[in-house]
Amino acid sequence: MPELPEVTVISEDVAALAVGREVLRAAVFRPDVTNVEPGEFGRWLVGRTLRGTGRRGKIIVLDFGEVVGLVHLVISGRVLRLPEWKEPDRMNTAVLEFGGEGGPLVLAFTRLWLGYFDLYEPGEEDKHPLISRLGPDPLSEEFTVEYLASALSRKAGVKGLLLDQSVVAGLGNIYVDEVLFSAGVHPTRKASTLAAEEIQNIHAATRDILRHAIEQRGTTFDSYHDAFGETGKFQHQLKVFTRAGEPCPRCGTEIIKSRVAGRGTHSCPVCQN
Numbered sequence: 001m002p003e004l005p006e007v008t009v010i011s012e013d014v015a016a017l018a019v020g021r022e023v024l025r026a027a028v029f030r031p032d033v034t035n036v037e038p039g040e041f042g043r044w045l046v047g048r049t050l051r052g053t054g055r056r057g058k059i060i061v062l063d064f065g066e067v068v069g070l071v072h073l074v075i076s077g078r079v080l081r082l083p084e085w086k087e088p089d090r091m092n093t094a095v096l097e098f099g100g101e102g103g104p105l106v107l108a109f110t111r112l113w114l115g116y117f118d119l120y121e122p123g124e125e126d127k128h129p130l131i132s133r134l135g136p137d138p139l140s141e142e143f144t145v146e147y148l149a150s151a152l153s154r155k156a157g158v159k160g161l162l163l164d165q166s167v168v169a170g171l172g173n174i175y176v177d178e179v180l181f182s183a184g185v186h187p188t189r190k191a192s193t194l195a196a197e198e199i200q201n202i203h204a205a206t207r208d209i210l211r212h213a214i215e216q217r218g219t220t221f222d223s224y225h226d227a228f229g230e231t232g233k234f235q236h237q238l239k240v241f242t243r244a245g246e247p248c249p250r251c252g253t254e255i256i257k258s259r260v261a262g263r264g265t266h267s268c269p270v271c272q273n
Ligand SMILES: [Zn+2]
Pocket: 248, 249, 250, 251, 252, 253, 268, 269, 270, 271, 272
């Protein structure tokens, strides 16, 4: 599933491809993919120019001026460049054709089987159920050590709290495992038992790892590709995620896979306490 780094890369790719271009055609395949009537989807977007893109948690934000698009790729969604206009289908769930210099540009938002492409008037997008509950972005100024210490002052497990989008926006299973390994904190630890230094380490590791992963254009295991069809490279930098049975890069002990917070979890039984 695309997490903060992958969504950042796709959002920036869409900006590079389409900002300044006007929407000529837009359509969705099924009514459950969007919050507006499917027949109205095109009417909301046609004639509008993409002004910029952004990200809220794992959601791509498309700024069309009087309309804001929210795209959640969820598990295996992608943004694909198509050679020409194609009516939406099961694979190409939402399709937008842009005009502008260099000829038409057709972007398909694919496989939004659990995801969506919702449309809002500017300001209204904050009411979106996923956005209204988002905690601070880990790369923002609001994500301070003090904030994290208070968010982690609960008895719940640290891994579950870091996966909770209302605590920190944008982290998922891959990066939480990597952050906890880097910080030397075991995923099953009760957050309320963390020392101040451990919280500082989690805070620093979160920012370092996310920034590094964005530089490496994300992590690809199977479906994730950027909007140019390229894979990410951060999978080669992962220390524990998907490395069960391999030696810990720090101490050589075998990396263990277990189940924590309902998710497959990778950790070193020696380095992480
Ligand atoms: Zn180790």
